[in-house]
Each structure stands twice: as C-alpha cells, then as structure tokens.
Amino acid sequence: MTPSEGIERFIRPDLITFGGYSARKSPETLGGKVEVPVENIIKLDANENPYGCSPRVNQALATCPDLNIYPDNGQTRLRKLLEGYTGVDAKHIVAGSGSNQLIDLVLRLFISKGDEVINCVPTFGIYRFSTELCGGTLVEVPRDENFAVNVSAIKAAISEKTKMIILANPNNPTGTITPRQDILELIDTRLPVLVDEAYYEFSGESVVPLVSQYRNLMVLRTFSKWAGLAGLRVGYGLFPPKIADYLLRIKIPYNVNVAALVAVEESLKDADYLMGRVKAIIAERGRLFGELKRMRWLTPFPSQANFILCLVLSGEAKELRQKLQDKGILVRYFDEPPLRNFIRFSVGKPEHTDALIKALQKIGG
Numbered sequence: 541m542t543p544s545e546g547i548e549r550f551i552r553p554d555l556i557t558f559g560g561y562s563a564r565k566s567p568e569t570l571g572g573k574v575e576v577p578v579e580n581i582i583k584l585d586a587n588e589n590p591y592g593c594s595p596r597v598n599q600a601l602a603t604c605p606d607l608n609i610y611p612d613n614g615q616t617r618l619r620k621l622l623e624g625y626t627g628v629d630a631k632h633i634v635a636g637s638g639s640n641q642l643i644d645l646v647l648r649l650f651i652s653k654g655d656e657v658i659n660c661v662p663t664f665g666i667y668r669f670s671t672e673l674c675g676g677t678l679v680e681v682p683r684d685e686n687f688a689v690n691v692s693a694i695k696a697a698i699s700e701k702t703k704m705i706i707l708a709n710p711n712n713p714t715g716t717i718t719p720r721q722d723i724l725e726l727i728d729t730r731l732p733v734l735v736d737e738a739y740y741e742f743s744g745e746s747v748v749p750l751v752s753q754y755r756n757l758m759v760l761r762t763f764s765k766w767a768g769l770a771g772l773r774v775g776y777g778l779f780p781p782k783i784a785d786y787l788l789r790i791k792i793p794y795n796v797n798v799a800a801l802v803a804v805e806e807s808l809k810d811a812d813y814l815m816g817r818v819k820a821i822i823a824e825r826g827r828l829f830g831e832l833k834r835m836r837w838l839t840p841f842p843s844q845a846n847f848i849l850c851l852v853l854s855g856e857a858k859e860l861r862q863k864l865q866d867k868g869i870l871v872r873y874f875d876e877p878p879l880r881n882f883i884r885f886s887v888g889k890p891e892h893t894d895a896l897i898k899a900l901q902k903i904g905g
C-alpha cells in the first residue's frame with residue numbers, strides 16, 4: 541500500500557517525513573548493555589542536576605494533598621511565586637510543563653505555514669522541531685568560530701516572512717553567552733525576540749529586567765537545571781502582558797500539574813540551598829574544563845552553563861560516546877553540520893568528573 545492509499549492520506553503532508561526530536565535514552569533501557577549495573581550509570585548527557593532536587597520537595601510531595609483535583613488553570617499562585625523569584629509582575633508570567641512547552645506555545649502563537657524563524661546555529665534542537673511542527677521555516681545564521689552570534693548576519697537574514705528571532709543564552713550546546721548589547725540590537729529590529737535562559741542560574745546574566753520595557757522581548761526560564769526538577773517538568777516565561785494573555789488563552793488547560801506547583805513552592809523556599817549546589821556545579825565546571833584542556837586530543841570551549849562542549853581532534857566523537865557508554869558514562873555527541881565531531885559533557889559531581897577523566901585517559905585519542 542502506498543502512503544496515498546493508507547491512513548497517511550489523512551495526515552498533514554508536511555508531517556509524513558517529519559523526523560521528530562531525538563531525546564536522550566533513559567538509563568533503564570541500557571540494562572545488560574553496559575559494563576556497570578544500571579544504578580551506577582553516570583548520566584552526563586542531558587544537563588540535568590546531579591544533586592537532585594531540594595529535600596523539601598521530596599518531603600512535601602510525600603504528603604501532597606489535592607492530587608484528585610485539577611490545578612488552577614490560571615496559574616494564579618504559581619505566577620505569584622514566580623513574581624517573587626524574578627521581581628517581574630505576575631501579569632508578564634506564564635508557566636509551562638517544562639520550558640519546552642513554552643517554546644512550542646510561543647511558536648504556535650506566532651508561526652504558521654511559510655513564516656520564517658531566525659535561529660543562531662549550532663543551538664538547541666527543539667527550536668527546529670517546534671518551528672517545523674508549526675509549518676514554519678528555520679533560517680539558520682551560523683555563529684562564529686567561538687560560537688558568538690553574528691548580529692549583522694542576523695539582520696541581513698531578515699525578510700518580510702521573518703516572524704521571530706530565537707536566541708539561547710547561554711547557548712546549548714556551546715555554553716556561549718551573548719552580550720546584552722547584541723540582544724538590544726536584536727530587540728531594535730522590532731521583531732519578536734525569544735531569549736531562552738534555561739541556564740541562567742549558572743551564568744548570572746539575564747535580560748529579564750528588560751521585559752517590562754519592550755513589547756517584543758520574551759524570556760524563558762526553567763526549574764529543570766538549577767532546581768533539579770527536570771522530571772517534574774516546570775518552566776516559565778516572561779512576556780509583554782499582551783503576549784502573556786494570548787499564551788494563556790491558547791495553552792492546554794491545566795498544563796502545570798499539582799506536584800510541580802508544590803515543587804516550585806518548596807524549591808523557592810530552599811533557593812539558598814539550591815544556589816549552593818549551583819555554585820558547586822560552577823566550581824566543578826572549572827575543574828572539568830582544566831582536566832579536559834590537559835587532554836591534547838580534545839579542545840574544550842569555555843562555558844557559562846552546566847556543560848562543556850569539546851571538539852574531538854583525534855578519533856570519532858560517535859565512537860568516543862559509545863566507548864564511554866560501554867563504561868556506564870552517558871554523554872552527548874554531535875556530528876551534523878555545523879558541529880562536526882564534537883562531544884558534550886554535562887557537569888556532574890566531583891566523583892563523576894573523576895570517573896569521566898579516568899575513562900577518557902584510558903580510551904585515549
């Protein structure tokens with residue numbers, strides 16, 4: 541049966557060949573395939589927090605009432621809590637089931653078939669995924685050899701079909717920061733500008749204080765990284781109030797669950813403790829960078845996030861990823877333009893760095 545005779549003829553033609561997003565493998569799927577028991581696998585492939593969440597979250601979830609009741613669709617309490625954390629009025633704030641959901645929601649609001657989105661590559665893969673799901677086209681503007689964004693090339697790429705500029709800051713997978721002056725230049729284009737600050741707590745740099753001054757600046761944040769809540773899925777965005785209203789209107793009802801709300805509340809009460817963990821990760825990032833630099837066959841790039849990207853100078857990044865996986869260390873490799881033969885290590889606890897360095901020394905270039 542050809543696609544035109546089967547169920548495919550009812551499916552959107554542009555989605556028949558859609559590749560989807562290649563998400564990380566869960567450690568439990570690797571049982572028996574690696575040299576260590578599943579519980580000893582070291583996960584350095586998805587930029588999660590190696591310290592987990594605040595113990596207050598575990599305690600509160602154990603006695604969490606109201607699991608039989610839908611959460612507040614208007615996110616009133618959650619938005620108020622986020623107002624306290626960000627210092628930005630709740631009317632600017634919308635929360636999502638992870639910041640991924642907000643990336644998707646923002647693109648759905650602005651992008652339809654034929655529209656163009658400017659993307660500064662290499663960068664986070666979800667921007668492509670959600671733009672193409674909306675029927676939009678990504679216009680790729682390459683970063684320079686140190687992964688800095690090229691503002692004049694972005695401006696030159698603007699056409700009358702351009703509906704948005706997306707910028708991850710710090711960028712994933714490169715860890716690069718874009719200076720505020722460059723972001724201001726992008727805002728000056730008057731196009732909607734989406735700045736993804738998923739790793740803000742590791743960089744300390746933010747354009748959130750500018751959100752209330754501009755009608756085209758949107759900033760996304762998450763609790764997945766600094767607060768260790770990746771599994772509960774909670775992120776938020778700061779928007780001009782008009783855009784926040786539209787997003788609240790088009791979002792799926794009850795999109796942030798009751799457990800996530802409790803987890804945010806407890807995490808914010810324990811923010812000092814969590815930021816202590818963030819400081820430990822930043823210190824470990826420095827140590828890991830030094831260790832990687834000593835390896836002649838890897839070139840690490842400076843990072844303001846909780847991971848380090850390296851160019852693999854001898855050998856294949858894909859093979860290296862596999863050899864590390866065999867030893868029970870999961871990492872991410874990149875081998876599609878513009879990243880040819882790169883590997884990315886999330887920053888773990890000191891013992892994770894020790895195990896990674898030992899394995900890299902054993903594997904060699």
Ligand SMILES: Cc1ncc(COP(=O)(O)O)c(C=O)c1O
Binds near residue numbers: 736738
């Ligand atoms: C730049 C960037 N934005 C957003 C996300 C998604 O975060 P969340 O877990 O909040 O969906 C990630 C996750 O890796 C990321 O790297």
